[in-house]
Amino acid sequence: MGCKQLDAFGLYRLGSIKKGKVDKDTEGTNLGFSGCCGTNSSKRKISKDQHYNTGEDKKVIGREMESTLKALRDGESVLDLSPRSTVSGGVEDIYGEDRATEDQLVTPWIFSVASGYSLLRDPQYNKGLSFTEKERDAHYLRGLLPPTVSTQQLQEKKLMNSIRQYQVPLQKYVAMMDLQERNERLFYKLLIDNVEELLPVVYTPTVGEACQKYGSIFRRPQGLYISLKEKGKILEVLKNWPERSIQVIVVTDGERILGLGDLGCQGMGIPVGKLALYTALGGVRPSACLPITIDVGTNNEKLLNDEFYIGLRQRRATGQEYYDLMHEFMTAVKQNYGEKVLVQFEDFANHNAFELLAKYGTTHLVFNDDIQGTASVVLAGVVAALKLIGGTLPEHTFLFLGAGEAGTGIAELIALEMSKQTKAPIEESRKKIWLVDSKVIKPTVLIGSSGVGRTFTKEVVEAMTSNNDKPLILALSNPTSQSECTAEEAYQWSEGRAIFASGSPFDPVEYKGKVYASGQANNAYIFPGFGLGLVISGAIRVHDDMLLAASESLAKQVSEENYKNGLIYPPFSNIRRISANIAANVAAKAYELGLATRLPRPQNLVKCAESCMYTPVYRNYR
Ligand SMILES: O=C([O-])CC(=O)C(=O)O
Numbered sequence: 001m002g003c004k005q006l007d008a009f010g011l012y013r014l015g016s017i018k019k020g021k022v023d024k025d026t027e028g029t030n031l032g033f034s035g036c037c038g039t040n041s042s043k044r045k046i047s048k049d050q051h052y053n054t055g056e057d058k059k060v061i062g063r064e065m066e067s068t069l070k071a072l073r074d075g076e077s078v079l080d081l082s083p084r085s086t087v088s089g090g091v092e093d094i095y096g097e098d099r100a101t102e103d104q105l106v107t108p109w110i111f112s113v114a115s116g117y118s119l120l121r122d123p124q125y126n127k128g129l130s131f132t133e134k135e136r137d138a139h140y141l142r143g144l145l146p147p148t149v150s151t152q153q154l155q156e157k158k159l160m161n162s163i164r165q166y167q168v169p170l171q172k173y174v175a176m177m178d179l180q181e182r183n184e185r186l187f188y189k190l191l192i193d194n195v196e197e198l199l200p201v202v203y204t205p206t207v208g209e210a211c212q213k214y215g216s217i218f219r220r221p222q223g224l225y226i227s228l229k230e231k232g233k234i235l236e237v238l239k240n241w242p243e244r245s246i247q248v249i250v251v252t253d254g255e256r257i258l259g260l261g262d263l264g265c266q267g268m269g270i271p272v273g274k275l276a277l278y279t280a281l282g283g284v285r286p287s288a289c290l291p292i293t294i295d296v297g298t299n300n301e302k303l304l305n306d307e308f309y310i311g312l313r314q315r316r317a318t319g320q321e322y323y324d325l326m327h328e329f330m331t332a333v334k335q336n337y338g339e340k341v342l343v344q345f346e347d348f349a350n351h352n353a354f355e356l357l358a359k360y361g362t363t364h365l366v367f368n369d370d371i372q373g374t375a376s377v378v379l380a381g382v383v384a385a386l387k388l389i390g391g392t393l394p395e396h397t398f399l400f401l402g403a404g405e406a407g408t409g410i411a412e413l414i415a416l417e418m419s420k421q422t423k424a425p426i427e428e429s430r431k432k433i434w435l436v437d438s439k440v441i442k443p444t445v446l447i448g449s450s451g452v453g454r455t456f457t458k459e460v461v462e463a464m465t466s467n468n469d470k471p472l473i474l475a476l477s478n479p480t481s482q483s484e485c486t487a488e489e490a491y492q493w494s495e496g497r498a499i500f501a502s503g504s505p506f507d508p509v510e511y512k513g514k515v516y517a518s519g520q521a522n523n524a525y526i527f528p529g530f531g532l533g534l535v536i537s538g539a540i541r542v543h544d545d546m547l548l549a550a551s552e553s554l555a556k557q558v559s560e561e562n563y564k565n566g567l568i569y570p571p572f573s574n575i576r577r578i579s580a581n582i583a584a585n586v587a588a589k590a591y592e593l594g595l596a597t598r599l600p601r602p603q604n605l606v607k608c609a610e611s612c613m614y615t616p617v618y619r620n621y622r
Pocket residue numbers: 204257258259347369370477478503522523
């Protein structure tokens with residue numbers, strides 16, 4: 001059976017943009033910024049007269065959805081595996097019992113009941129001072145703990161007190177990572193109960209600094225490191241990981257960590273952080289999460305010369321060598337964990353991100369957070385913002401600064417949603433979206449995703465404000481240092497009129513006696529619930545309509561009270577409920593598209609999602 005090309009999200013359009021005319025004289029237009037539209041790593045320039053909707057785009061438009069659905073109808077290609085990843089038998093053959101895996105190496109895992117000292121040292125089961133008297137007797141813990149028996153609540157209080165005493169964010173980060181390695185449930189209890197306070201610690205912006213200094217703060221490995229040294233042995237490497245039932249893998253190659261660029265092997269902080277959110281925000285079990293860093297070297301001279309750098313000391317492998325390693329990895333993942341494991345690509349550089357998504361979208365359950373997750377969260381924010389700025393989605397004009405993964409992904413998803421609403425071809429919708437600056441357009445929505453900080457200058461924000469009663473301004477680049485502008489700047493320069501959200505959080509701002517709280521337009525709203533939806537439905541492929549389903553669900557959960565405060569996202573304090581609703585909407589779409597394998601379909605998908613969610617409450621040991 002042939003493996004028909006099934007266009008994954010955003011692929012051909014990027015190809016066409018890449019092929020587009022590059023004009024070096026694109027600077028200076030009515031909004032006062034240059035036409036530079038690449039991320040740090042891409043540094044591409046796109047001509048100002050190259051409208052998003054180009055002739056070349058048209059040729060490939062519509063293929064993705066149509067071909068997906070057609071392929072599904074024909075029953076031909078969606079489930080096909082590429083020849084190298086086809087396995088006959090051996091799927092999830094954990095203990096090496098099948099004939100088909102006779103020639104494969106086996107890790108001699110032994111599972112035993114932890115007790116005594118090793119129980120205290122096991123982060124999955126350790127409860128510290130919360131072991132009861134009975135448990136202390138039954139599990140050989142007498143004398144290994146001081147006499148007091150604490151509650152989990154008291155432990156939480158104590159740890160929050162101590163974390164709050166650290167002034168330096170990185171110290172808070174290290175304290176949280178230490179806790180995760182010592183007492184996993186308590187770590188998640190803290191994160192879940194104090195999500196708004198701790199998100200900036202374990203996630204952006206602090207995780208960015210942590211990655212930059214990862215070699216210096218490295219204590220224990222928290223995920224799998226797959227480097228060029230492991231070429232030919234990746235399946236064995238996967239088998240070294242102690243957990244067998246993996247549902248979500250977040251993988252990076254470290255080449256574009258947030259807006260900080262190439263951090264090589266030290267990008268590991270990102271998969272670790274994202275998966276902590278998968279559990280805390282989306283309820284995916286920690287044991288089912290696997291952070292992975294693919295190390296093909298780094299072009300970051302500073303790291304190559306850093307004596308504490310933890311990765312391969314060589315320049316990045318590219319081309320065939322790179323793709324061969326990635327292919328071995330993707331094949332091994334499917335062979336080891338089966339069809340339903342979600343592989344989330346995170347912080348790959350543009351040139352690889354689109355290609356990997358295209359290549360593996362047909363054979364694996366893959367999701368690119370930077371292209372698709374960010375698109376879904378931004379579409380939700382824009383749809384919600386319509387309540388504040390007025391008009392319908394197709395009535396607005398969008399200008400992007402940054403046509404990398406996020407910019408392209410967002411533009412595509414907005415165009416897709418517009419064309420669903422207007423029933424007009426997607427080419428028409430694309431005409432409202434500009435990936436470059438131009439003298440003639442008067443954008444109503446300004447979206448920054450260039451990875452370059454401070455590009456929304458006073459001039460830019462003032463120009464937006466002079467054209468719009470309520471300009472919608474999204475400064476998406478992370479971490480805070482790379483934000484296109486600060487919340488304070490947005491409110492000051494727009495005289496309090498901007499509807500503003502940013503990728504990394506900003507504190508509320510006071511302007512002329514009024515307090516303005518801004519939202520966080522970060523894919524953290526989407527990926528945990530999105531992944532949970534895939535997991536509970538047993539989905540085998542990601543489809544664009546699932547991204548729309550996630551986005552729709554998020555937008556619906558913005559309350560009147562939020563709107564009154566100028567917010568276009570609900571607060572993170574409700575994120576578990578938000579994620580359960582997103583999961584239910586995504587799962588419903590998976591069933592509708594015939595991409596779900598967990599049958600029969602649960603009647604109430606919200607209840608199903610909620611009941612599947614991880615709880616950090618201590619369990620009693622017999
Ligand atoms: O990690 C974040 O905060 C959002 C994201 O995916 C990125 O900036 O690459």
